Amino acid sequence: MEEIVTYVEMTALSELRASPPANGVTLERVDGTSPLIRSVQARIGEPYAWASASRSDDDWAEWLSHPLRQYWFIKYETEIAGIADFELQPGGEVEITTFGLLPEYVGRGLGGYALTLVVRQAWEVEPVGAESVWRIWLHTSTLDHPNALANYERRGFRPFRTRVKQREDRRCRTWDESAGLPVFDSGDPTFAERADEHKAFRVLPDDL
Known part of the structure; x- marks a missing residue:
């Protein structure tokens, strides 16, 4: 399948355009040993051909063992509604490597505020090799939810690169x-x- 991948960034917390609060939406830090990380990511990513929907056991073991990756469940009241994870990178950068909602929570007006919470949390992590975090970045694709890129741009992210690639239909x-x-x-x-x-x-x- 052909996809257009768009890379977006934010270089100051002041650039975040926060979404109005969505009642009941919170973040909860989760340890990388939780088996729910794998199942939640697979359910979110399967409709969009995410790699996490078809990783092998060995690939998952490598992914979850990364020492500079944090995992956060997006909660709606007491239920898991989605997940985000960050990879802390040298020089004060943070990549949001996963962000998404479970299918049953898509279209319920939760995504904008969930992303707001995730971005705020990413700015608060302990940086690697720098005094402070100076850049948050991520990428999205035309195979993701149709509103994904627009949601990132509404929150203040700016595109800085695009590329066309082929992806296996997982x-x-x-x-x-x-x-x-x-x-x-x-x-x-x-x-x-x-x-x-x-x-x-x-x-x-x-x-x-």
Whole structure:
């Protein structure tokens, strides 16, 4: 699949344009050993072909062992509504490597305030190799939620780079070993076309 990747940045906390508060939305720090990190990221990322939706056990072990990565659950009241993680980088930079809401919380007006909380928290981390954090950055893609880039720009992020790349369609992510056929996700826009090529298929439940 072709995608356009846009990299955005913020170089001062004063550039943050905060969203109005959304009642019940908070952040909760979580240890990298929590098994929920993997399941939450996979559920969020599967519709958008995120790498986290198809990482192997070894890839996850490497990802979660990074000593300079922090994990935060986005909570709605008492429930997990999404996740964010930061990677602290040398020279006072912080990359937001993951930000997203679970499918059942998308479209409920929570994303703007959740991002506001995440950005504020990113500015408050202990910097690496610098006296203070001076830059927060992340990237998004045309395969992400259609409102993703607009949400980042509304919060004050500025694009500084774009590139076009090809990405494997990870939404076709497993096989029916007995039939030797792929298990397709009905949320994939090429679902019907590719299913016809194989002549036989089964559909994953929408909530997986």
